[in-house]
Amino acid sequence: MTVRGSEAAGRVDLVFRGSLDAVGAGRIWRETMRQAVAARGRELGFDLTGVEQCDTAGAALLLSAEQRHGGVARFIAASPPIAALLARVRDLAVVTEKPPPPAVATPPRRVLAEFGGRLAGRVGEGLAFLGQAFTALLGLPARRRMVRFADLAQLIDQAGWRALPLALLLGYLMGLILAFQSAIPMRRFGADLFVADLVSIALLRELGPLLAAVILAGRTGSAQAAELGTMKVNEELDALVTMGLDPMTLLVLPRLAAAMVSMPALVLALDIAGLVGMTTVLAGFGFPPALVAHRVVGAVHPSDLMGGIFRAVAFGAAVAAIGCRAGLATGAGPRAVGTAATRAVVGGIVATIALDGLFALLSYRLGL
Amino acid sequence: MSAPVIRASSLAQHFGARMIFQDVSFVVNAREIFAILGGSGCGKSTLMKQLIGLLPPSAGRIEILGQDLARARQAVRRSIGVMFQSGALFGSMSLLENVMLPLEVFTTLPPEGREAVARVKLGLVGLADAASLMPGEISGGMVRRAGIARALALDPPLLFLDEPSAGLDPITSAGIDRLILDLRADLGTTVVLVTHELASILAIADRCIMLDRAAQGMIAEGDPRHLRETSAEPTVRAFFRREAA
Numbered sequence: 152m153t154v155r156g157s158e159a160a161g162r163v164d165l166v167f168r169g170s171l172d173a174v175g176a177g178r179i180w181r182e183t184m185r186q187a188v189a190a191r192g193r194e195l196g197f198d199l200t201g202v203e204q205c206d207t208a209g210a211a212l213l214l215s216a217e218q219r220h221g222g223v224a225r226f227i228a229a230s231p232p233i234a235a236l237l238a239r240v241r242d243l244a245v246v247t248e249k250p251p252p253p254a255v256a257t258p259p260r261r262v263l264a265e266f267g268g269r270l271a272g273r274v275g276e277g278l279a280f281l282g283q284a285f286t287a288l289l290g291l292p293a294r295r296r297m298v299r300f301a302d303l304a305q306l307i308d309q310a311g312w313r314a315l316p317l318a319l320l321l322g323y324l325m326g327l328i329l330a331f332q333s334a335i336p337m338r339r340f341g342a343d344l345f346v347a348d349l350v351s352i353a354l355l356r357e358l359g360p361l362l363a364a365v366i367l368a369g370r371t372g373s374a375q376a377a378e379l380g381t382m383k384v385n386e387e388l389d390a391l392v393t394m395g396l397d398p399m400t401l402l403v404l405p406r407l408a409a410a411m412v413s414m415p416a417l418v419l420a421l422d423i424a425g426l427v428g429m430t431t432v433l434a435g436f437g438f439p440p441a442l443v444a445h446r447v448v449g450a451v452h453p454s455d456l457m458g459g460i461f462r463a464v465a466f467g468a469a470v471a472a473i474g475c476r477a478g479l480a481t482g483a484g485p486r487a488v489g490t491a492a493t494r495a496v497v498g499g500i501v502a503t504i505a506l507d508g509l510f511a512l513l514s515y516r517l518g519l
Numbered sequence: 520m521s522a523p524v525i526r527a528s529s530l531a532q533h534f535g536a537r538m539i540f541q542d543v544s545f546v547v548n549a550r551e552i553f554a555i556l557g558g559s560g561c562g563k564s565t566l567m568k569q570l571i572g573l574l575p576p577s578a579g580r581i582e583i584l585g586q587d588l589a590r591a592r593q594a595v596r597r598s599i600g601v602m603f604q605s606g607a608l609f610g611s612m613s614l615l616e617n618v619m620l621p622l623e624v625f626t627t628l629p630p631e632g633r634e635a636v637a638r639v640k641l642g643l644v645g646l647a648d649a650a651s652l653m654p655g656e657i658s659g660g661m662v663r664r665a666g667i668a669r670a671l672a673l674d675p676p677l678l679f680l681d682e683p684s685a686g687l688d689p690i691t692s693a694g695i696d697r698l699i700l701d702l703r704a705d706l707g708t709t710v711v712l713v714t715h716e717l718a719s720i721l722a723i724a725d726r727c728i729m730l731d732r733a734a735q736g737m738i739a740e741g742d743p744r745h746l747r748e749t750s751a752e753p754t755v756r757a758f759f760r761r762e763a764a
Contacts, residue, residue: 172674173622173625173626173628173636173672173673173674174625174626174627176626176628176632176636177626177627177628177629177632178627180628180629180631180632181629184631206674206706207636207639207640207643207671207674207706208622208626208628208636208639208673208674210639211632211635211636211638211639212632212635214635215631215632215635232707235705236705236706239705240639240642243639243642243643243647482655483655484610484653484654484655485610485611485655486610486611487655
C-alpha cells in the first residue's frame with residue numbers, strides 16, 4: 152500500500168495504490184495524516200484509481216484524513232462499493248472523544264480528607280457487618296434448623312485441618328530462623344542459652360498467633376471471599392433470601408465459627424513446631440534438649456499461652472469476617488471475585504496487625 | 520460462481536465412545552447468512568467449535584476460504600471473526616479498548632488510527648456513544664453488539680455468531696437481526712450463526728442445516744422458510760411448530 156501526494160493549481164491529490172485494509176492503512180496512516188495536514192487551506196482529493204480493495208479501516212483512514220484537513224475532500228475514481236462504504240461510514244458520524252479536562256492538582260488536605268472519609272466508611276461498613284453477624288447470632292436459637300453441622304465440619308476441615316501441614320512447616324522454619332538470628336548477638340555476651348527464653352516467649356505471645364492469622368487470611372479468607380463472591384455473582388445469595396433463608400446465619404456464622412475454632416489449633420501446632428525448630432538450632436550449639444525444655448518451662452507462663460490463644464480466636468474472627476464481608480460485597484464483572492479475594496487477604500492481614508497492636512497496648516496497660 | 524467460503528465434508532465428533540454427530544457435510548457460500556439449528560445437546564456448539572478451529576474434528580475436513588483448516592489454522596483465524604454467546608468481552612477494558620485489541624496485535628496502525636477504526640466498528644453496531652464504557656456497565660444486548668464489533672475489528676470476510684439473540688427481548692433481538700443484515704449489505708460479510716430463535720432464523724437466514732441428537736447427524740438442509748412448509752422430517756416439523764407456538 153502506498154500514498155503519494157501530487158499538487159497542481161492549488162489542489163492536492165493523495166494518490167493511493169494497493170489494498171486499503173487494516174494492514175495497508177496501518178502502513179500509510181501517519182504519512183496520509185501528515186500530507187492531509189500539509190494540504191490545509193487548499194482543496195484535497197483522494198485518488199482511489201489504484202485501490203484494489205477498501206474496508207472499514209481504509210474508510211476510517213480516508214475520513215480521518217479529511218477530518219485532519221478540515222475541509223470536504225473529493226473522492227476520485229471510487230468504485231461503487233467503495234463509495235457506498237465511505238457513505239455508510241460517514242453516516243455513522245463517529246464522534247471523536249472529547250479531550251480529557253486538564254488535570255487539576257488536588258490540595259493535600261483534600262486528599263487526606265477523602266482518604267479519611269473512605270477509611271471511615273470502610274470501618275463503618277465493617278462494624279455494620281459485625282452488628283449484622285451479632286444479630287444473626289442472637290437469632291440463632293430461633294433459626295437453629297438453618298445450622299448445618301456437616302457444612303461446619305467441612306469448613307473446619309478446610310480452615311484448620313488442611314492448613315496444619317503449612318502451619319507446622321512455617322512454625323518450624325520460624326523457630327529455626329529466630330533462634331539463629333538471636334543466637335548470633337547473644338553469643339557475644341555468652342547468653343546463648345537465653346535464646347530459648349526469647350524465642351519461646353516471642354512465639355507464644357506474638358509470632359504464633361500472627362503467623363497463623365496470615366496463613367488463615369491467605370488460605371481461608373481469600374477462599375471464603377471467592378466462594379461467597381461467586382455465589383453472589385451467580386445470584387445464589389438472592390435465591391437464599393427469596394427462599395426466606397438468611398445468608399448471614401447460613402453462610403457467615405459457620406465460617407466465623409470455623410475460623411475461631413481452627414485458629415487455636417493452628418497456633419498450638421505452630422508454637423510446638425517453632426519450639427522444635429528452636430531446639431534443633433540450640434542442639435546444634437551443644438545445648439541438650441532437656442536443658443532447652445527446662446529453660447522454656449521456666450520462661451513461659453501459662454498466661455503467655457492463653458494470651459496467644461485468645462489473640463488467635465480474635466484474629467480468626469476478624470479474618471473470617473473480613474473475608475465474608477468482601478465476598479458478600481462482590482460487585483459485577485469478571486474481575487469482581489478476584490478483587491474480593493484480594494480485599495479479603497489484604498484486609499485480613501491489616502486487621503490482624505492492627506488488632507495485635509491494640510492487644511499489645513492493652514497488655515502493657517493491664518500489666519499482663 | 521465463486522468458491523464456497525466454507526466447505527465441510529463428512530465431519531464427525533465423538534468424545535470417547537460417545538458419538539455427538541457424524542457424516543455432516545455442507546457448504547456456505549459468499550455473502551450468505553447460514554444458520555446451524557437443532558435441539559439442546561445435538562452438537563451445534565461442537566460443530567461451531569470445529570469450524571472456528573477450537574476443536575479438531577474426529578473425522579472429516581473443513582475448508583475455509585479455500586484453505587484446509589487443519590493445516591492453516593492460524594491463517595484462517597485471521598480471516599474469521601467470532602462472537603461468543605456471552606460476548607466474551609474483556610472486563611478490564613472499555614468497549615473501545617476491546618475492539619482496538621486485535622488491531623493492536625495484527626496491524627501497524629498507530630494508536631490514533633486504531634482508535635478511529637475501532638470507533639467506526641462501534642458506530643456500525645450502534646455503540647458509538649458507549650465507547651468509553653466498561654463491559655460491566657452495559658446491557659446484554661449492548662454486550663452482544665460490542666462482541667460483534669470486536670469480531671469485525673479486522674474486517675473478516677466470515678463472521679461466526681453463537682446465539683446472538685439468546686435471552687434478549689424481541690426488540691433488541693430484532694435490532695441484532697437488522698445489524699447482521701446490514702453487515703452483509705455494507706461489508707459483504709458471510710455470517711454463520713448458531714441460534715434457537717425461530718423469528719431470527721426466518722427473518723435473516725438464507726439457508727440452514729439442522730442437527731439432531733437422536734440421528735447423531737444432520738437431518739435437514741435448505742431454506743428455513745421452505746423447510747418449515749415442506750419438510751416431512753418429524754423433528755424438523757416439530758422444531759418449527761414448537762418454536763412457532
